[in-house]
Amino acid sequence: xxxxxxxxxxxxxxxxxxxxxxxxxxxxxxxxxxxxxxxxxxxxxxxxxxxxxxxxxxxxxxxxxxxxxxxxxxxxxxxxxxxxxxxxxxxxxxxxxxxxxxxxxxxxxxxxxxxxxxxxxxxxxxxxxxxxxxxxxxxxxxxxxxxxxxxxxxxxxxxxxxxxxxxxxxxxxxxxxxxxxxxxxxxxxxxxxxxxxxxxxxxxxxxxxxxxxxxxxxxxxxxxxxxxxxxxxxxxxxxxxxxxxxxxxxxxxxxxxxxxxxxxxxxxxxxxxxxxxxxxxxxxxxxxxxxxxxxxxxxxxxxxxxxxxxxxx
Numbered sequence: 619x620x621x622x623x624x625x626x627x628x629x630x631x632x633x634x635x636x637x638x639x640x641x642x643x644x645x646x647x648x649x650x651x652x653x654x655x656x657x658x659x660x661x662x663x664x665x666x667x668x669x670x671x672x673x674x675x676x677x678x679x680x681x682x683x684x685x686x687x688x689x690x691x692x693x694x695x696x697x698x699x700x701x702x703x704x705x706x707x708x709x710x711x712x713x714x715x716x717x718x719x720x721x722x723x724x725x726x727x728x729x730x731x732x733x734x735x736x737x738x739x740x741x742x743x744x745x746x747x748x749x750x751x752x753x754x755x756x757x758x759x760x761x762x763x764x765x766x767x768x769x770x771x772x773x774x775x776x777x778x779x780x781x782x783x784x785x786x787x788x789x790x791x792x793x794x795x796x797x798x799x800x801x802x803x804x805x806x807x808x809x810x811x812x813x814x815x816x817x818x819x820x821x822x823x824x825x826x827x828x829x830x831x832x833x834x835x836x837x838x839x840x841x842x843x844x845x846x847x848x849x850x851x852x853x854x855x856x857x858x859x860x861x862x863x864x865x866x867x868x869x870x871x872x873x874x875x876x877x878x879x880x881x882x883x884x885x886x887x888x889x890x891x892x893x894x895x896x897x898x899x900x901x902x903x904x905x906x907x908x909x910x911x912x913x914x915x916x917x918x919x920x921x922x923x924x925x926x927x928x929x930x931x
Contacts, residue, residue, distance in 0.1 A: 635837035636708045636742075640688050641667055642830050643788055650788040651769045652738060655704075663693035672705075675726045689727065702734045703727055709741050712748040721753040721764040737766035744772060744799050771795055782814075787821050787831050790814050794838040804845045811839045812852045882907065885916055893925040900929060 640647055644665060648656035672689035688706040693699075705727055709716060720737055727735050741748060751768040755761065771792055774781055781789040781796075797810045818831045841849055882904045889897035889904075907915070915928050922928045 635834050637669075637688065639791055639834045639838075640706065640708075642827070642834070643791070644690065646786050646788040650784070650786045650792075651740065652767060655736060655738075655767070658694050658696070660693040660695045666691040668703075671730070672723075672727075675730055676723055687723075699734055702736065703731060704736045704738060706738045706740065709739060709743065711743050712745045717750040717753040717764075717766075720750075720766050724764060724766070737764075739766055739768045741768060741770045741772070742795050742799065746772060772799075775800065782817055785822070787818070787823060787827070790818060790821075790831065791834060791838065794835045798839050804842060805848060807839055807841060808845055808849050808852055811835060811841070811849075812856050814839075815853075815856060882912060885912060885919065888916075888919050889925060889928070892919065896925045900925065903929070 645656070645661060648659065668689040668691055672687060675689075676687075687708065688704075690704040690706065691701050692704060693701050705723055707716075707720060707723075713719075716739075720739060724735055724737050739750070741750075749768060749770060752763060752765040754763045774792055775796055778793065778796075781793040783789075794811070794814055797807055801807050801810065814835045815832055818828055818835065821828060821831070823831070886897060886901060886904050889900065904912075904915075918928045
């Protein structure tokens with residue numbers, strides 16, 4: 619898809635694509651990174667994402683700033699529980715209190731639903747030593763130890779071929795994340811992204827999922843604006859390849875626009891619930907906003923005491 623100067627991607631914008639990609643590719647995500655858990659899930663049953671409920675649960679938590687998170691309702695095959703919850707945190711930077719936050723969210727979710735909770739952490743940072751997998755606290759002979767399942771995407775940096783040629787499309791998304799984090803040269807980032815497009819087209823997926831995969835790949839790599847001409851030039855060469863002709867640029871642009879509009883609509887509903895009729899004054903501004911603005915306002919709306927505080931310059 620052609621990029622313009624107003625393209626939504628920015629080098630810092632790795633949050634929203636992960637949130638969206640987890641919904642579209644949830645089973646591939648589980649199969650790829652947590653196969654020992656995926657085999658326990660009854661995939662014939664519907665999967666439900668409880669983002670609004672998670673937002674309420676974590677609203678007042680200390681250190682509430684998150685990279686991306688999901689709360690997912692699934693069913694297990696053994697039938698011992700009608701359903702359970704999977705809490706997923708995508709963490710993009712080293713954080714001293716991360717393990718404590720995972721514990722806080724675990725017990726809040728457990729208390730709210732009275733159901734088993736599986737806690738998963740995906741670390742996308744570049745600090746090799748940051749590998750939290752448990753929280754421990756002890757005082758006066760009383761102690762608690764909470765363990766959660768952690769994967770570090772950095773561990774895949776020397777397994778590029780496996781990522782790129784794996785049947786599971788989530789391998790490409792991990793490769794894109796590593797490109798975004800580790801490759802600083804702009805043209806190399808573009809070349810990698812174009813290569814990911816080519817491989818995405820070769821995946822044995824429904825056309826719609828291939829289109830979605832391409833959108834997420836560009837969103838994750840997040841090319842700076844000054845590379846737009848080079849990107850468009852390389853994309854033109856790719857589009858001359860018959861392998862890519864069936865991926866409609868119009869379809870990709872439509873999905874991209876739809877994701878943005880969907881996030882704006884969700885934020886508008888939050889504003890209506892919190893600030894009532896005042897939200898109408900900001901409706902058009904919401905739907906005209908770029909992704910960075912939506913990210914900022916979504917974070918602010920949780921704690922703002924006035925609607926003006928949400929949209930303050």
